[in-house]
Amino acid sequence: MTEIPGHLRPFVLSPAELEPERTGSIDLYVPDGDGPFPGVVILHGGPLPPDLRPTPRDWPVYRGYGALLASRGLVASVVDHRLYVLQNADGVVLDYPTAAEDVTAAVDAVRADPRVDADRIVVWFFSGGGLLSADWLREPQAWLRGVALTYPALAPLPGWPVDPRFRPVEAVAEAVPRQVPIVLTRVGLEKPEIAETVAGFLAAAEGAGWPVEIVDVPHGQHSFDVLDHTDESREAVQRMVAQVEKLLG
Structure with missing residues (x-):
């Protein structure tokens, strides 16, 4: 029997199923x-192969978060952005710039929807998509009520050729127009190279007096929300959603 890949395993919670509205690269749960x-704009991790199917918005984890947020009275948008691993004559390319453009366009599209309160938005980054948060931390708009991060990479990992623009650890250490609130899910069994970036990020945020609310999952691993079907995991997801609700008022 073929084992189900980790990213296609069931979500740890079972919210009522809700079929999203699909427009372009955005699935909207209303x-x-x-x-x-x-x-809430949900942004998957990576970098991923460009031919990977199904794409992230059809993974159980993101469909689960979308339905869960909608059940709590929030419009959730799950975005298929192009955070790809590419190959060119110079070697491997991690296409964070293209993904960043996709994220900005998606947030603009969501805010333009008349069913969305354009002045109350949280952007939620997962895993390797965490590097994309740097832009939003450096130059937060007044309508951005918070940045959410779940088992994020917050600095380029060893061997990752990534533009210095995508370094959230440095973003929180800089002087910025406004320190937008951050909520962060930290897993106790994180991959060491990712855990190091989280520790560096939290140290930089503390040094800058930046507000960060942490949801700890002591026995959770990376992608705990599909890999660890435990009460601890379910409670952590609920706490994170509650924190996002709190940011949105």
Whole structure:
């Protein structure tokens, strides 16, 4: 029997299924009732092969988060951005610049939807997508109510050819117009190279007096929300969603 790949395993919670509205690269999970509703933009990790199928918005984990957030009265958008691993004549390319453009375009599209409260937005980054948060931390708009990070990489990993622009550890150490609140899921069994970036990020944030709320998952591994079907995992996901709700008021 073929083993199910980790990224296609079931979500640790079982919210009521909700079929998203699909437009271009964005899947929108809309609550029942009258809006406008606060919005959460969910951004998958990577870098990923460009031919990987299904794409992240069809993975159980992101469909689960989308349905869960909608059940709490938030519009959730799951974005298939192009954070790809590419090969050219110079070697491997991790296409963070293209992904960053996709993220900006997706956030603009979500805010333009009349069912979304354009002044109450959280952007939520997962895993290797965490590097994309640097832009949003350096230059947060007034409508950005917070940045959420789940088992994130927050500095380029060893051997990753990434532009210095995508270094959240450095972003929180810089003087910025506004310190947007951060919520972060930290797993106790994180991969050492990623755990080091999280520790560096939290140290830099503390040194700058930057507000960070941490949701710890002591026995959780990277991708705990599909790999570790435990009460601890389920409670951590619920706590993280509650923190995102709190940011959105």
